[in-house]
Amino acid sequence: MVENRRSFTNSFFCSCVFIITLWNYIKLSDEYEFIAKYSSTVPEDHFYYETKNLPPSHEKRPDNRINHSSWDVVHNTSDSLELSNISENSINDLIQLLSTFNKTSKIKKLTLTNIKTPWKSFIKFLQIVWQTSIEYFNINNIKLLSHIEKQIFNYSDTSMKALTIKNVSIEIFYFSQNDLYSIFSEMNTEALTISDSKIIHMLCPSKPSIFQVLNFSNNDLTDMVFEDCENLFLLETLILQKNQLKKLSKVSSMTSKMKSLKYLDISRNLLYINENGNHCNWIQTLAKLNLSSNKLTDSVFGCLPINVQILDLQNNLIRTVPKDVAELKALKELNIAFNGLTELPGCNHFRGLEFLNIEENSILTPSSDFFHSCQNIRELRGGHNPFQCSCELRDFINFEKKSGGRLIGWPESYVCEYPDGLKGTQLKDFHLSELSCNTTLLLIIAIVVTVLVVAVTSFLCIYFDIMWYLKMMWQWAQTKRRVRYTHPEDLQNILQFHAFISYSERDSLWVKSHLIPNLEKEDGSVQICLHERNFVPGKSIVENIINCIEKSHKSIFVLSPNFVQSEWCHYELYFAHHKLFSESSNSLILILLEPIPQYLIPARYHKLKALMAKRTYLEWPKEKSKHGLFWSNLKAAININLPVSAKDNTINI
CATH class of the missing domain: 3.80.10.10 (Ribonuclease Inhibitor)
Incomplete structure (x- = not known):
């Protein structure tokens, strides 16, 4: 109670003194x-x-x-x-x-x-x-x-x-x-x-000084300030913001004798560094350096204090972070906003980097190297850049998803600028499928599809004998070319034969004993082209076949199981079929000497199957009573009046 009364008395006395004084x-x-x-x-x-x-x-x-x-x-x-x-x-x-x-x-x-x-x-x-x-x-x-x-x-x-x-x-x-x-x-x-x-200079103390903080901001100091000054060894903070400093190398030499300097602010000056590089001699104790709002370029990374922990380079002329800069092991915070960077700097030279500000640059797609090398980043300010929304941006978006809020300003500050169709879209709303962006997966699928296409194509080529047809087309083209360049007197562009006979050697007995005698007349009015008597020596078999087919009004094919086993018969049928379509003629006559089961016809004979299915063919009758009608129909099919010049030339083509 006594203490409370004393306290009250003291308070009352102080209040009275205060009131009297105020009065x-x-x-x-x-x-x-x-x-x-x-x-x-x-x-x-x-x-x-x-x-x-x-x-x-x-x-x-x-x-x-x-x-x-x-x-x-x-x-x-x-x-x-x-x-x-x-x-x-x-x-x-x-x-x-x-x-x-x-x-x-x-x-x-x-x-x-x-x-x-x-x-x-x-x-x-x-x-x-x-x-x-x-x-x-x-x-x-x-x-x-x-x-x-x-x-x-x-x-x-x-x-x-x-x-x-x-x-x-x-x-x-x-x-x-x-x-x-x-x-x-x-x-x-x-x-x-x-x-x-607006002071233009400051003298160096004449004796050791106890200055720990010097602030000469917004004056007209030049590079000569504190030149060769040895009496500021206790100075920890030096602020020379907004002056007339120009050469970064001279500023670094100024600090070399300030043995305790930790923080230097030389922002908003006219600082530059020669492209050839200047020798910079910073004091090793310098931990915080503000170089913002100057005229520094990429070369500044070759002129930095080795032990700096906080570095501010915003609002300069930096376009990229060089790959060959000295490693800044102590660097924890880097502010490089408002420059002209086109990609995120990797952390190969800044292993301890925890905070990075790269806002307001020209970054389109952050490089993948950044995400692999900058594992210690706790905060990243990367907004307000003209992002190009493409596959390369997926790593950047995934960085935010995995980091749990390390992107400062997400998602409002991160917006697509390119392409025009996605302009204004926030990165969080931009999505691309794994297939469209995973090059390895896409390559594997492309290889598998290519292998399948090649395998299917090869199977079809083998099954339908595509190579054989390509070979025939090549031989046909070669023959046509040779004919085109032959002298006109060697060409006979008129029909010379009523019919060209194509048959298997195994069916030659029927052809020579029945077909030829019944078609050719003794007066020579019907001319039949046979390979054994009308092929020209010295020319290739294919060329002779083509010439015979082209010089004949009709092409007669004697069909039998022996026919489908003959390679040359297949050639003759192919070229005759080609003439059928190229000249829109009705020049094919099919004689079925013996029934041919479908399973005996090879796959490559699909033209023969198509012809037998679509065209009418003459079937050789077994009964003799029907032979007369058969020969009458066949003679009527090949009946044509050949030019006189053709009748005079019955042997050579």
């Missing part, structure tokens, strides 16, 4: 008007003050003085203070105000905004703050007036940890750069920021 602030209406803000989200009272200039009439009042007893309460109860809109006429009062601070003040953070001050006054209040309890000093929008000249600055006995100066403007154009930069280069703070100020 004093509200009553202050001299040169500054203070607006107190209290934040209940922190354990102690935090007041932020904004100074506003009052009308000039107030400035002329002789009693315009700050109540320093009230300020004693401020810097003993708050740890953060902000003053703004400080004119040149108010600088002395500001200096007087800051002079009330000391090492015992509770204020740790001071912010000055919108200041106009002479150079000497700036150094003066900076010196005062340097030796107070303030650890973080921010100056925003400051305009330096009057001439800049060398000033003595005491850096000892300070609590300052970080000084931040943003948006500095200088009205004086002619001054010694060393007088300006030497003040900042020798500061004994852990962090220094001078940004948005």
Whole structure:
């Protein structure tokens, strides 16, 4: 109970002090008007003050003085203070105000905004703050007036940890750069920021510095900054974003003596690297490097710190990742978005890569090498590329299915661009069958089908004797060619015979004893072509057969089981059948000497089967009484008046 009462009493006392103090602030209406803000989200009272200039009439009042007893309460109860809109006429009062601070003040953070001050006054209040309890000093929008000249600055006995100066403007154009930069280069703070100020150089500290963080972003620094600087061996973070740096090799040499450097941001500069390659000499401790928004090409991969872990190369001119780059074993994160990549880089040189960003490139179909080599990828940003939806994209889609969410932005950012028929289709809705994309399977099926086609074709060729017919066609064509180039006097384009007789030698007895005597007349009015008497010596058998068939009005085939066993009879039947179709004639006469069972007719004699099925044939009667009618019908079929010239030439063709 006693402790609770004491706690209540202390709280009540603090509240009373706070109310009295706040009332004093509200009553202050001299040169500054203070607006107190209290934040209940922190354990102690935090007041932020904004100074506003009052009308000039107030400035002329002789009693315009700050109540320093009230300020004693401020810097003993708050740890953060902000003053703004400080004119040149108010600088002395500001200096007087800051002079009330000391090492015992509770204020740790001071912010000055919108200041106009002479150079000497700036150094003066900076010196005062340097030796107070303030650890973080921010100056925003400051305009330096009057001439800049060398000033003595005491850096000892300070609590300052970080000084931040943003948006500095200088009205004086002619001054010694060393007088300006030497003040900042020798500061004994852990962090220094001078940004948005168009400074063109920064001196190297003259002695070993305790700087751990330097931020000189959005200035006009060149490659000469910190050249051959050996006193920044404690520096861990260096930010030179948005300056005028050009040669990457010189920037790498700058870091070579910064023994503790871990993070370097040189983005948004004009950096390039010669295609011939420059020697790069990075400090080995560098783990995080930001090279985004420069003019770097593929050659940059030959000029990278070997131990880098996080690398940002977005928004450059990179088209591909070379195959012969040095292996970056420590690299875990690679950002290569907004370039001109046409394929995913493999991880053969980045074995430890866990995060990859390749958004906004020109990747049509990710290479299969990526999926085999990048086994450790935990997150991949690959959206907003003009994907060509084809078989090659199936591995990429399967990567998402198997990875379980490793593709960041899936499925909204992954859309087909080509072909036109699939434009706008999300990759998750794009499907192709295994058969249409599996080259090995497709090749096996093609081979099997080819083998089957060859086997079936071979079987049909053998069964129907296709090769035999091809051979006959070739011989027919050769004979026709020879006839075409023969002299006209050697050609006889008129019929010379009434009939050509085709028969088997085994049936020659019937042909010579019955057929020939009954057809040929003693007066020679009927001419019969027989191979043994009318074939021309010196010509091939096939040529003689063709000539006899073409010079004969009819072709008589004596059919019997012996006929279907004769190879030459088959030739004669083939060429006669060819003439039947080529000349649209009715030149075939079939005499069935003996019945022929269908099973005796070979498969290659399908023309004979077709002729016997479609055409009328004469059947040799066994009864003698019917022989007269048979010969009458046969003579009538071959009856034709041959030209005289043909009758005169009965032997030679």
